[in-house]
């Protein structure tokens with residue numbers, strides 16, 4: 098069933114689990130993620146970022162994501178990730194996405210606040226919720242830019258959350274998009290300070306490559322939404338490559354099945370680490 102992300106994150110705040118937010122770019126990935134969520138009875142978030150629309154136009158993938166969520170046996174939120182333009186954010190809302198992110202992390206604080214407030218005002222008209230980012234997560238969602246990590250200032254997080262009234266706040270604690278060059282070690286000192294000073298559910302971007310024990314520490318300390326993109330794409334690619342190597346793919350439909358399997362395996366692994374199995378009923 099299609100649900101609002103806020104409902105999930107507020108429930109997750111009552112425990113020590115987090116919701117996986119999986120980036121998808123085709124039907125096979127949607128099917129693989131939902132198969133894992135249904136098998137484990139987990140709430141889940143399907144998302145796509147604005148930079149990915151070159152490959153997967155929003156007018157096509159958006160209705161697919163919303164329809165898949167409505168059909169699912171578990172609660173599914175449909176989220177527009179790293180929204181950059183008002184035009185695409187509005188399109189996502191028109192298509193029925195239940196949340197949108199405005200990413201003004203590269204802007205000066207006051208401008209980020211002002212533009213985020215505009216997004217909140219727009220989303221409220223649709224009954225949708227909003228995520229925004231304070232500080233700057235490293236890398237870029239599609240790997241095209243090598244953006245430096247700028248860790249979140251807890252004082253700025255307090256001001257940002259109070260002035261914008263966002264429903265979810267992405268913070269930078271040493272995390273970056275894409276595959277890390279070295280194993281990342283997150284700044285739990287910053288996470289604790291932010292968690293102690295704001296009540297809004299926190300979001301961790303750049304989930305690919307974070308150690309399981311660090312994910313666990315995150316979900317126990319206020320991170321309630323964890324974004325996974327590269328790991329899904331890598332898992333789909335590797336599963337397809339191995340299936341060809343092992344002569345499992347005899348035709349197109351076997352290729353499609355291998356893609357679904359790749360997205361499913363990756364989602365299963367993360368759902369277990371995030372401890373969101375069997376949380377579907379409480380949403």
Ligand code: 13P
Nearest residue numbers: 275302303305324326327
């Ligand atoms: P990864 O590609 O590192 O998993 O990051 C995903 C993400 O944060 C999407 O917004």
